[in-house]
Amino acid sequence: xxxxxWLGLRVVPLEKAxxxxxxxxxxxxxxxAERLFAERGVDGVNMxxxxxxxxxxxxxxxxxxxxxxxxxxxxxxEQMRAFQNTVLDTLNAMAQDNAPWLERLQWFLDxxxxxxxxxxxxxxxxxxxxxxPEQFTNSAPFSWERMTVIGLLREAMRRxxxxxxxxxxxxxxxLLAPMHPEVFYFxxxxxxxxxEQLSAALRASVSALSRA
Amino acid sequence: xxxxxWLGLRVVPLEKAxxxxxxxxxxxxxxxAERLFAERGVDGVNMxxxxxxxxxxxxxxxxxxxxxxxxxxxxxxEQMRAFQNTVLDTLNAMAQDNAPWLERLQWFLDxxxxxxxxxxxxxxxxxxxxxxPEQFTNSAPFSWERMTVIGLLREAMRRxxxxxxxxxxxxxxxLLAPMHPEVFYFxxxxxxxxxEQLSAALRASVSALSRA
DNA sequence: GCGTAAAATGGACATGTATCCGTTTAAAAG
DNA sequence: CTTTTAAACGGATACATGTCCATTTTACGC
Numbered sequence: 001x002x003x004x005x006w007l008g009l010r011v012v013p014l015e016k017a018x019x020x021x022x023x024x025x026x027x028x029x030x031x032x033a034e035r036l037f038a039e040r041g042v043d044g045v046n047m048x049x050x051x052x053x054x055x056x057x058x059x060x061x062x063x064x065x066x067x068x069x070x071x072x073x074x075x076x077x078e079q080m081r082a083f084q085n086t087v088l089d090t091l092n093a094m095a096q097d098n099a100p101w102l103e104r105l106q107w108f109l110d111x112x113x114x115x116x117x118x119x120x121x122x123x124x125x126x127x128x129x130x131x132x133p134e135q136f137t138n139s140a141p142f143s144w145e146r147m148t149v150i151g152l153l154r155e156a157m158r159r160x161x162x163x164x165x166x167x168x169x170x171x172x173x174x175l176l177a178p179m180h181p182e183v184f185y186f187x188x189x190x191x192x193x194x195x196e197q198l199s200a201a202l203r204a205s206v207s208a209l210s211r212a
Numbered sequence: 213x214x215x216x217x218w219l220g221l222r223v224v225p226l227e228k229a230x231x232x233x234x235x236x237x238x239x240x241x242x243x244x245a246e247r248l249f250a251e252r253g254v255d256g257v258n259m260x261x262x263x264x265x266x267x268x269x270x271x272x273x274x275x276x277x278x279x280x281x282x283x284x285x286x287x288x289x290e291q292m293r294a295f296q297n298t299v300l301d302t303l304n305a306m307a308q309d310n311a312p313w314l315e316r317l318q319w320f321l322d323x324x325x326x327x328x329x330x331x332x333x334x335x336x337x338x339x340x341x342x343x344x345p346e347q348f349t350n351s352a353p354f355s356w357e358r359m360t361v362i363g364l365l366r367e368a369m370r371r372x373x374x375x376x377x378x379x380x381x382x383x384x385x386x387l388l389a390p391m392h393p394e395v396f397y398f399x400x401x402x403x404x405x406x407x408e409q410l411s412a413a414l415r416a417s418v419s420a421l422s423r424a
Numbered sequence: 425g426c427g428t429a430a431a432a433t434g435g436a437c438a439t440g441t442a443t444c445c446g447t448t449t450a451a452a453a454g
Numbered sequence: 455c456t457t458t459t460a461a462a463c464g465g466a467t468a469c470a471t472g473t474c475c476a477t478t479t480t481a482c483g484c
Contacts, residue, residue, distance in 0.1 A: 019480065022432065046470060057434025062472065127394065128340070129471095137398050170413055173403055177389040180398075182339065186349050191385055201382055208420040231450065234462065258440055269464025274442060341441095 026064050029054040030078070033071055042072065042125040069129025072122050073139045079122075080141040083115050087148075101156035102206055108152065109175065109202045112145060113195055116184050123181040149176060162209045175205060238276050241266040242290070245283055254284065254337040281341025284334050285351045291334075292353040295327050299360075313368035314418055320364065321387065321414045324357060325407055328396050335393040361388060374421045387417060 018026070032054035036045040047068055051061040065071040087108065094104045116123065127136045136142060153168040178187060178198065187193050193201075230238070244266035248257040259280055263273040277283040299320065306316045328335065339348045348354060362384035368374050390399055390410065399405050405413075 019431065021480070025432085047472080048470080051434085058436095058472085059434050059474080060432070061434095063432070066472085068471075124345075131472095133336075133394060133397055134402055137402050167409070167413075169403075170405060170409060173399055173405075174390055174413055174417070177392075177395050177399075178386055180389075180392065180395050182345060182394060183389050183392050185345055186392075187385055187389075190346055190349050191381075193382060193385075197379070197382060201379075201386055205386070205417075208417075208423070211420070211423055231461065233450070237462085259442080260440080263464085270441095270466095271443085271445090271464050272462070273464095275462070278442085280441075343442095 022064070025054070025056050025060060029056065029061060029064055029071070030075060034075060037075075037122070042121045067129055067131060069126050069131075069135065072126035072129055073136070073141070076119060076122050076126055076141050077139070079119060080115075080144065083111075084144065087111055100161055101152055101159055102161050102210060105149065105152040105156065106203045106206050108148060109206070110199050112179060113199055113202070116179055116181075117188065117195055120181065120185060120188075124185060127181045145179070146172065146176060156209075166209070171209065175202065178202070234276070237266070237268050237272055241268065241273060241276055241283070242287060246287060249287075249334070254333045259283075279341055279343060281338050281343075281347065284338035284341055285348070285353070288331060288334050288338055288353050289351070291331060292327075292356065295323075296356065299323055312373055313364055313371055314373050314422060317361065317364040317368065318415045318418050320360060321418070322411050324391060325410055325414070328391055328393075329400065329407055332393065332397060332400075336397060339393045357391070358384060358388060368421075378421070383421065387414065390414070 029050065033045070033050050036049060036053055047061060048058060050071070051058045054061070065074060090107065090111075091104055094107065126139075127133075130136050150168050150172040153162070153166075153172050156162050157164055157166060157168060178184060187198060188195070241262065245257070245262050248261060248265055259273060260270060262283070263270045266273070277286060302319065302323075303316055306319065338351075339345075342348050362380050365374070365378075365380040365384050369376055369378060369380060390396060399410060400407070
């Protein structure tokens with residue numbers, strides 16, 4: 001687990017110690033869920049199945065992960081960590097080249113579209129499965145996306161690439177609106193836009209910011 | 213019920229006859245749900261409560277409305293009809309004044325934001341309560357919003373207000389992304405943007421289209 | 425090693441959604 | 455008015471999520 005600062009955000013909060021058996025169970029649950037989800041799809045697996053496959057009782061499962069959505073979020077978090085590393089590498093490389101901040105933002109949104117497309121079932125289950133919507137929007141994966149976009153926008157503002165009167169937070173949240181699981185599902189699967197079309201549209205939105 | 217054409221879309225599909233008792237039960241169910249939702253909130257009411265309050269069995273309730281989400285959609289549809297009438301009146305008035313199509317679009321998005329804000333609990337329950345996401349996105353209320361936005365964009369394109377190389381459908385869907393219930397909830401309640409901020413941001417997005 | 429407090433465990437249980445199916449009723453034809 | 459049949463009815467039931475709590479296990483100070 002990385003515990004670093006980036007753009008002013010602490011990416012990974014420190015955690016309290018976890019008893020050895022508890023940690024082992026956590027891992028077994030995550031691996032069992034991963035396997036079952038791959039075999040039967042997220043919706044084809046219930047919490048009892050996961051508990052049985054992980055050799056723990058339901059009470060234990062729910063102690064580790066208070067809802068199916070939370071379990072999905074934990075799996076997503078694992079996937080997101082790998083993604084974060086490659087993203088940071090590329091953004092650092094772009095920083096070497098002194099690429100415009102808006103260009104870095106465009107690349108990041110592009111990468112995010114591909115990540116979303118890969119993990120759409122898990123993302124939807126996570127959003128659907130938590131009881132309060134804040135549990136999803138405050139989760140580590142979502143917060144990180146959001147803070148990265150807003151951070152890049154703020155830098156673009158400081159460098160004069162976009163007007164200083166803009167509200168970076170609001171613009172960032174609007175750019176991310178199409179990434180919300182249900183919206184993304186609608187755009188890509190129901191409405192049928194390709195990932196390339198969506199990328200191009202978001203690139204255009206970002207470009208429009210500099211002409212405002 | 214209106215059965216008219218507008219911008220090429222048949223707003224209300226014709227329905228088959230419904231037996232008298234069935235129609236009466238449908239009305240009783242809708243009125244009971246409306247009352248209970250107002251009293252205890254959508255999440256504080258379950259389907260058994262609604263069946264009892266409407267004096268019908270659960271089987272009857274589920275025959276009329278195959279899920280809680282479908283019931284919410286039916287209630288939304290009623291609300292949306294009234295909204296549609298006022299919207300069409302205003303758009304007609306703007307047509308008299310020969311207002312630019314993008315200006316009409318901005319007004320429509322504005323109105324939509326206010327409608328969403330008024331009906332957020334029902335909208336979220338509708339989206340959450342249907343089993344397949346298409347049932348929400350294909351529903352009459354959502355389709356009408358979408359077709360209206362896309363229709364206005366197409367007219368703006370024909371009149372040269374925006375580039376003819378634009379994809380009106382894609383742009384329309386992206387403009388509507390912040391209106392999806394979960395996204396709107398996040399923007400307004402979790403993130404705290406006022407309706408005025410959201411209106412202004414969407415207006416700016418529309419304005420940016422003409423400068424592209 | 426041993427005792428103890430705190431944490432973890434697991435299965436029975438509560439709650440809510442949605443289905444099944446035997447029974448009843450509406451409405452159209454003779 | 456009677457017959458007929460498709461539709462509507464309603465409550466028992468299935469199924470999933472999430473909670474509770476009596477019991478077991480761990481880790482730590484002695």
